Amino acid sequence: VRELALIEALERLVRSRGERIVCSLGDDAAVVRARPIAVASLDTVVEGVHFSLETHSAADVGHKALAAALSDLAGMGAEPGEAYVGLVLPPSATDDDGVAIMAAAEALAERAGVTIAGGDVSEGPALVVTVAVTGWADEPGDLVGRDGARAGDLVGVTGELGGSEGGRRLLEGVEAVLPGEIAEALVRRHRRPEPRLAAGAALARAGASAMIDVSDGVATDARHVAERSAAAVTVELDRLPLAPGVEEVARAAGERPDALGAAGGEDFELLVCAARDRRESLERAAAEAGSTLTWIGEVGPGRGLTLSGPGGEARGLAGFEHGRARRPG
Amino acid sequence: VRELALIEALERLVRSRGERIVCSLGDDAAVVRARPIAVASLDTVVEGVHFSLETHSAADVGHKALAAALSDLAGMGAEPGEAYVGLVLPPSATDDDGVAIMAAAEALAERAGVTIAGGDVSEGPALVVTVAVTGWADEPGDLVGRDGARAGDLVGVTGELGGSEGGRRLLEGVEAVLPGEIAEALVRRHRRPEPRLAAGAALARAGASAMIDVSDGVATDARHVAERSAAAVTVELDRLPLAPGVEEVARAAGERPDALGAAGGEDFELLVCAARDRRESLERAAAEAGSTLTWIGEVGPGRGLTLSGPGGEARGLAGFEHGRARRPG
Numbered sequence: 279v280r281e282l283a284l285i286e287a288l289e290r291l292v293r294s295r296g297e298r299i300v301c302s303l304g305d306d307a308a309v310v311r312a313r314p315i316a317v318a319s320l321d322t323v324v325e326g327v328h329f330s331l332e333t334h335s336a337a338d339v340g341h342k343a344l345a346a347a348l349s350d351l352a353g354m355g356a357e358p359g360e361a362y363v364g365l366v367l368p369p370s371a372t373d374d375d376g377v378a379i380m381a382a383a384e385a386l387a388e389r390a391g392v393t394i395a396g397g398d399v400s401e402g403p404a405l406v407v408t409v410a411v412t413g414w415a416d417e418p419g420d421l422v423g424r425d426g427a428r429a430g431d432l433v434g435v436t437g438e439l440g441g442s443e444g445g446r447r448l449l450e451g452v453e454a455v456l457p458g459e460i461a462e463a464l465v466r467r468h469r470r471p472e473p474r475l476a477a478g479a480a481l482a483r484a485g486a487s488a489m490i491d492v493s494d495g496v497a498t499d500a501r502h503v504a505e506r507s508a509a510a511v512t513v514e515l516d517r518l519p520l521a522p523g524v525e526e527v528a529r530a531a532g533e534r535p536d537a538l539g540a541a542g543g544e545d546f547e548l549l550v551c552a553a554r555d556r557r558e559s560l561e562r563a564a565a566e567a568g569s570t571l572t573w574i575g576e577v578g579p580g581r582g583l584t585l586s587g588p589g590g591e592a593r594g595l596a597g598f599e600h601g602r603a604r605r606p607g
Numbered sequence: 608v609r610e611l612a613l614i615e616a617l618e619r620l621v622r623s624r625g626e627r628i629v630c631s632l633g634d635d636a637a638v639v640r641a642r643p644i645a646v647a648s649l650d651t652v653v654e655g656v657h658f659s660l661e662t663h664s665a666a667d668v669g670h671k672a673l674a675a676a677l678s679d680l681a682g683m684g685a686e687p688g689e690a691y692v693g694l695v696l697p698p699s700a701t702d703d704d705g706v707a708i709m710a711a712a713e714a715l716a717e718r719a720g721v722t723i724a725g726g727d728v729s730e731g732p733a734l735v736v737t738v739a740v741t742g743w744a745d746e747p748g749d750l751v752g753r754d755g756a757r758a759g760d761l762v763g764v765t766g767e768l769g770g771s772e773g774g775r776r777l778l779e780g781v782e783a784v785l786p787g788e789i790a791e792a793l794v795r796r797h798r799r800p801e802p803r804l805a806a807g808a809a810l811a812r813a814g815a816s817a818m819i820d821v822s823d824g825v826a827t828d829a830r831h832v833a834e835r836s837a838a839a840v841t842v843e844l845d846r847l848p849l850a851p852g853v854e855e856v857a858r859a860a861g862e863r864p865d866a867l868g869a870a871g872g873e874d875f876e877l878l879v880c881a882a883r884d885r886r887e888s889l890e891r892a893a894a895e896a897g898s899t900l901t902w903i904g905e906v907g908p909g910r911g912l913t914l915s916g917p918g919g920e921a922r923g924l925a926g927f928e929h930g931r932a933r934r935p936g
Contacts, residue, residue, distance in 0.1 A: 396647060398737075408727075
């Protein structure tokens, strides 16, 4: 019965957006007018694995789960469409927690022009939020996969890196000497990441050859691009655009700032590759989408990923990858 | 690292089906050629809530999670398209369990013509499987919602009822005197339900006015149709097509067989309404889809659900609803 009352409360707080929704909640399934190409992804976040409720509010979790799923659409350059949210609530969660999760997701959905068109609520031993998203495009060529990087391309990244990981370290108790507003910005970056939907669409239109959202850290995500493109990607660590405060947090934690920036996950920026003659066009596209683009490397002949550090080729940097550890934060 | 090896194993065992898939695994999101109307739903099953691993194998869970999600598409009359599977695996689950879950889902997907086009694997405290499905249609009018029942319509149900609940009771230890093959069929019905995709599409084409998949028991699902259609639905309990063995299980459990048939969830049959002049057309459609159709009630003026028992109007039958209790089984 809890479930029914909660479902009604959740249904009341979500709104249909745009002309595509024929019907959403209340039937077996949502009915949506499609565009020619559907782009779809599903992401799950689990309490105690991807986040801790000691450092995240229910609203943070709802926001972050939808943000992570929408970031996959941004990484393809797709127009975001609908989201479907599966909630597993532990006995310790109140109905208000359920409402807070969905209200935060709905607030992000509104800014992104997305409709939360369906979902599911269950009980379970821990908070689990699964978000499936659908985006749209007119043809496959309007989208950008991970597999299009070619020798000679430049490698760029939007925005700033390491902010989410820096915020996570602060929440874990790392004591960095930082102005309050910078520390707050890092923590907010960790709790409330923003999917780069406008930048993704703009970079796709501007001729990106390959793109991926930076969910696992640029080192790991650049390797995904290298593998899928069968190309050699070099990332120069001293060019990474670190978020303000990341350097201080890294030093307080006894780590190299570039390592933290390369390995830190959940920034949800976009790593993008493009032919050199597209350089200015991509920079302009990022700027028009309210973002920045920093060139951090290049694509060469061969295969694999090279992380190039200030002291030359950084062989011992394998540990930079998979920085998005499976631990709460 | 377990996660990466498992993801690779899972990716190896799923296949793309049909002409719609442009690309599926390995990128940020799947890319699919759409038809004009998308139909989408998401379902979550949780260990200890929707099933117990004492009575279900990992393969049963994988099958059932996809079957429940596809059943929502059947209830709309949509053509099934793609599925996206989110797995949360507890420490006690092996990689082989993860593979068994996905292999069983893939086997059902193959029979249903569905492509498992994406997913997510996480660790967590219990086994949770979330399945998002997308189906397709050419126009909204080709689909059948819960809201189209009109006074004068007949109410029918496909196949047999109570089989899943009967199987669940046997697994719980109810001792009914039954031939072995009938007991096995009940248990199989509980562990491996089949979504009525062909019947749903055929009934929609044949002119059904309202339709819903029977996931929570006909009593509850008929009430959903009554509420959404703003109509009065009467279901005559002595007309319910009980699966063989349900009567014996109910008596062994000290319950009325019609109550078990009305309240038992997870049969995943279809409850359908249609104008009387469509009667033969719907019967033929069900038969051609390899199913049966039993008329169990009618739609009248007014609102709400009436369960009509052998002793007249069955007022004390409110407890028949929400039979799909939130307990393992």
